Amino acid sequence: MSWNVSPKTIVMSNNISSYEQLSKAVREEYNSLSKRLKLIARYVLENPTAIALDTVAGVASNAGVQPSALIRFSKAFGFSGFTEMQKLFQEHIAQQSASYKERVNRGLDGGEIASEEGWLEQLCQANVSSLEHLSHSVNVDVVESAARCISGADKVFVIGLRRSFPIATYLAYSLGQLDCHVQLLDGAGGMLAGQASSITEKDALIAISYHSYAEETQRVLTQAKSAGASCIVMTDSPLSPIADNADFAFTVHDAEVHSFRSLATSLCLAQALVTRLAIQGAIEQD
Amino acid sequence: MSWNVSPKTIVMSNNISSYEQLSKAVREEYNSLSKRLKLIARYVLENPTAIALDTVAGVASNAGVQPSALIRFSKAFGFSGFTEMQKLFQEHIAQQSASYKERVNRGLDGGEIASEEGWLEQLCQANVSSLEHLSHSVNVDVVESAARCISGADKVFVIGLRRSFPIATYLAYSLGQLDCHVQLLDGAGGMLAGQASSITEKDALIAISYHSYAEETQRVLTQAKSAGASCIVMTDSPLSPIADNADFAFTVHDAEVHSFRSLATSLCLAQALVTRLAIQGAIEQD
DNA sequence: ATCAATTTGGAATATTTATTTCGAATTTGA
């Protein structure tokens, strides 16, 4: 009995388990690859997103090679096939957005009091993850537009009750520093409706509300909308009842530990809004 | 010849051709959807990345529904099936990561335009750095002690004016959630001195104050100290005038961009205090 | 409570997509 002489294809023992490792390996092995495989290597390094989303046939066509060549490529780097390699690219993409939620929750909710030692680090890390997520989930153009909307308004009203009140006060204080005509709707003395009744179409309203959404905030928002005012909202889900009739809606995922929402991310977004406003103002004055 | 009576499933004429449009449509139609479809709507809006990368079976399993339900959902929004809808999510991701890559790359090129472009990343990064600093500059034992001090107090007073007011309101709200007898000294109606005069030796005061230190805060702190109350302060320097007669002092360096202090770090510290308090309470009750 | 309409779950089926195979083309080394 005789075996076929194994083809020359070098199959490296696969210890590659992340996109970064693969990227490194491909660059290192590049020179030892055949012509087609070099072509593929280049395409792979330059279009990681396409690899993650497309099919073998699609990638092959775009890269100008045959599907089988892609599988050879995958095997050359120790994967069982294209599918296995593709998973790495998908994980990489997922990390940029969705999986942050896991990171936040991991070791916080799950471990209970068990992971006692590093609780401060964990708390900070949860906030860091939220902030990192914010930086690539918020559309800067929308922030710019919202800022312009505020600077174009006659008066700016801010509402955020209970849990959201700190954000509202931050905005009210900061906008006040910028010589905005700002009014915080704090419902002091039960005069919320009265305070809100002066909102006109020339004004803007910034509303902040998280689950469970304060009824008063919704009412004010509705009132402002029907008065024709521009509405900017910060909330926690696109499905939030207050996101409905908003001109600009921002969704923020704040880290939550033992049911205490952090607000650090919301505050950062508020800060983003304020600094943009400040810069736009500075440019206009030139 | 007769046709089956068409099922009730409302098939909207599909003019949806982008993720944003779909997201909007889902939110608008949400209330008219059936139970399962609502469930899916929520999952879809909150996990767009998963939709883009996963298979129907995978998504269905994670969302806790049947694959067929996902196809019904897709058809309800005018797609021929899940696959067609999924393409929108993939395009969205492709765009996102492309623009993210651009932004990052432009930031690496250096130069003035670069610093303009990546301003959101920079803002977030500034906050991240502050948080990372916090996690190894704050002594966890002091936080624990401060938390014990609060839980042992009869009543808890919180003061933080102007720039620090958001932190004070956050603490007041969160401590209230823990059934602390908490009172926010907000100076409403000019009655700050009156509010503060009820502080006794059995009480605790949390004071937050940053440069330039509000005179009223200092006065209240002095008053509380002479009344024999325990004082916890959050400030920006160990040399701060309010750090003098404090039982526990935390110094926090918040990120500052264009003279707008972030407060994210202060908020994180406040959160640390609150969660510790919550956990101590939970342990005591066992 | 009963019936019709609608919604749902799960298996059966159709379709798409990945992988293998093998002969042809290309490269390599003398």
Added chain:
DNA sequence: TCAAATTCGAAATAAATATTCCAAATTGAT
């Protein structure tokens, strides 16, 4: 230039994934 080895392409096959269909469950109106 020729033979041996390697690489490649296209069709065949295998695997996976999406979609359909229908019975069961739920809902809502009378």
